[in-house]
Amino acid sequence: MLLIRKMSRRSKANSYLLYVLMLVGCLSFSSGLLAQIDERQMMLLANNCLQCHASAETGAPLIGNAEKWRSISAKGEDKILENVVHGIGGMPPLGYCSACSEDDFRVLIRFIAGLPDQKGH
Ligand code: HEC
Numbered sequence: 001m002l003l004i005r006k007m008s009r010r011s012k013a014n015s016y017l018l019y020v021l022m023l024v025g026c027l028s029f030s031s032g033l034l035a036q037i038d039e040r041q042m043m044l045l046a047n048n049c050l051q052c053h054a055s056a057e058t059g060a061p062l063i064g065n066a067e068k069w070r071s072i073s074a075k076g077e078d079k080i081l082e083n084v085v086h087g088i089g090g091m092p093p094l095g096y097c098s099a100c101s102e103d104d105f106r107v108l109i110r111f112i113a114g115l116p117d118q119k120g121h
Pocket of ligand 1: 044049050052053058059060061075079080081083089091095096097105108113
């Protein structure tokens with residue numbers, strides 16, 4: 001009980017992190033996607049992407065919305081990467097993640113979109 005009360009007083013950023021950790025818990029049972037995302041990238045995701053991609057009011061395609069991501073992924077990963085780097089519609093250039101490398105973006109995009117990694121998992 002005390003723990004729950006403590007958590008609810010935490011900052012918004014921390015609740016995103018909590019969300020990610022819960023998500024990780026669920027996904028790790030259901031897919032092999034997690035093998036490719038490391039802890040640092042998980043933090044980049046939590047600090048930069050989830051404020052929109054886990055929040056319906058922003059109009060961003062939500063993480064876990066398979067139908068939405070299916071039509072986006074039809075563009076191909078390179079095109080999607082380009083859109084993330086330059087921005088598209090309400091998506092800001094780099095998704096605010098100035099610390100993300102190209103590799104980070106590829107991993108984050110695959111993770112958010114639920115795409116298979118290169119080994120085809
Ligand atoms: C300020 C809100 C915001 C942030 C922060 C943000 N996104 Fe987005 N993102 C959006 C919106 C809105 C769209 C839909 C854009 C459209 O198609 O009009 C989008 C679309 C995308 C797409 C689909 C691009 C395409 O080709 O259709 C990807 C992939 C994506 N975001 C990844 C990320 C990643 C990775 C991060 C973090 C590094 C991130 N976003 C951060 C709002 C955001």
